Amino acid sequence: MRWSRRAVLKSLAISSAGLAMARPRGTVASASGDGRRLLALVNDDPAGAAFLRGAMAAGAVLLQARIISSDVQALLALERELRQADGLRVIGLLDDATGTLVVDLARGAGARISWLAQHATSTEGSRHLVFDIDRTEDRTRWLVDHLYAKGAGYQTVVQRRGESPKQWSSGPRGAAPPGVWPGAVGHLLGSLATSTRAIRDAGSDNVVTHDKFVSFLIEV
């Protein structure tokens, strides 16, 4: 069944309502923790929906979600938005083609990138190539711990400027569900974007996908 735009948005609406109700009283519903607008970019697919749910579970409840592809006009509009924005954070989980373009356009617009990673799902679990930019090793550590706790296998390589890469691998985890990572990455980026210190349980949103993705946090 083709995953439709309506399904993503419906999923988002349901999750949002549920999360809003579950949100502890007194939590400030700010866009990104410091008043900056928070935009989430996803593809029209189940991984995108899981990513959004994960981001909202981290407290990014007022994020604006946008479904995007490598359509030239949409991407150029995004570049203009980045160029003109005064305080904007953009998180996302996108297919390689669109992700490559978004990251490149962010450079053109003079934006900062505080998180950048590539993700793949394999029969053994998931693989993550993380470019550690602002000492986000604890976040990456949380990601692999979360995957492990959910019974998912993983292989993670962390590259950092001027240092040798680090590798974390769970080894084979049998028939563990491979698809919990999109939600977990959404949770991680939602918490980074909203400057949430404590990361909560990202849930067990399990998505069957063999696609490969780029995740990012862009800041203007």
Added chain:
Amino acid sequence: MAQQNNPVLPRGVTQATFEKALEAFRALLGEENVLAQPSQLTPYSKVMMSVENDAHAPSAALTVSSVEQVQGVVRICNEHKIPIWPISTGRNFGYGSAAPVQRGQVILDLKKMNRILKVDPDMCYALVEPGVTYQQLYDYIEENNLPLMLSFPAPSAIASPLGNIMDRGVGYTPYGEHFMMQCGMEVVLANGDIYRTGMGGVKGSNTWQIFKWGFGPTLDGMFTQANYGIVTKIGFWLMPKPPVFKPFEVIFENEEDIVDIVEMLRPLRISGTIPNSVVIANVLWEAGSANVRRQTYTTESGHTPDEILKKIQRDTGMGAWNLYAALYGTQEQVDADWKIVSEAFKRLGKGRIVTQEEAGDKQPFKYRAQLMSGVPNLQEFGLYNWRGGGGSMWFAPVSEARGSECEKQARLAKRILHKHGLDYVAEFIVGPRDMHHVVDVLFDRTNPEETARADACFNELLDEFEKEGYAVYRVNTRFQERVARSYGTVKRDVEHAIKRALDPNNILAPGRSGIDLHTYNKV
């Protein structure tokens, strides 16, 4: 703001000297144009090659807005022996992205120099700065209703005409050999002098974008794929928009058909009957561009078996080879040429012709027709989803436009790629006499083992093709030193003699195309 203990420094430069240089850059350009924080440099560091990003990490990036600032940057670099890596928009993707050839070089980003200085609809040329994109120029032409047509590569909308010409890139229109259409450039030399090529040195001349050659030695080509200067303006000719444009596709079922296709096509290209840079894309290039994903057919590692390629052909109607060409001119001209071309294909006895009327909005026909008629798009990025994982290195050997040669190259490339568990994703871009055989070596960078295989594969492609007398016309930054060796020592000696004369401090992009005063004599 001082940057403490930058983990990435230019080669041979101490932390203290680097700090002094950064201070000088800040004084010249302002704090906001000197980028040294990790989050500012990450967008410049993302590579698609078979190495870690860190291998090509810049130490800093500078953004400049004027020729005077470029001169100022060059002066500071000479003073502190800082190597710089100039980029226009840095959208070279499979040829190396924005990241420098050597770790630690300071990127000089010219994106803010983005003025369209002139578009002459009578003489049909443009003069632009480095940061101008094809989309920007396209919008200008559309908004001003000018009867002109652009020629650009596949990342059209976001790429820079200056960058593409300087890298000797190609497009898909009759003006598709872009450096051939270049006319006049302004270059900031390493000593800060401003040199204008062709007629550009003549005071009051109005023929800088009209007549290429000027007087005496013609040096334009020397600055392409090179590191002898920073080009700050470039002129190039634009094609008059034809009244009639007729794109078409010819679909061929079998891999072996490449021999007959090329033999039939060559006379039509040399005679100019088919005037544009024709593309012959194989099934995987075609499928990837149409957003077909490998995982739809198999999740097995290794190369995609031929049975699956045949299944993709059956499912999509794509050919083993898919030829795209177009005719341009008045209705009478196009009708006459179409008769010649369509009859030639009929005589061939193979190939199914598809016209625009038959294709409608179907991809990849639609984006191919757009590329051949100068309408920007980004459709071909779909290739990056074929295998996914962010690895892409374009292997681009030159071939004679001779069927047997193209088949030989295709077989050789496919064999080597399959040996390394990767796919043969390729297109031939057909000049009158030459073919750019472009192979996109796609791999998954999340998989260290596959990344290592891609690296070994690319090396083997270079080695094995060289044994047959083939070499690439362009390559990503990881392999530029290796490719330079294919072209012989005399050429390299000459290139380094020029480098010593023009840039004795070796500050301009050392390592570009293998030209580096620091390492050459030690090789």
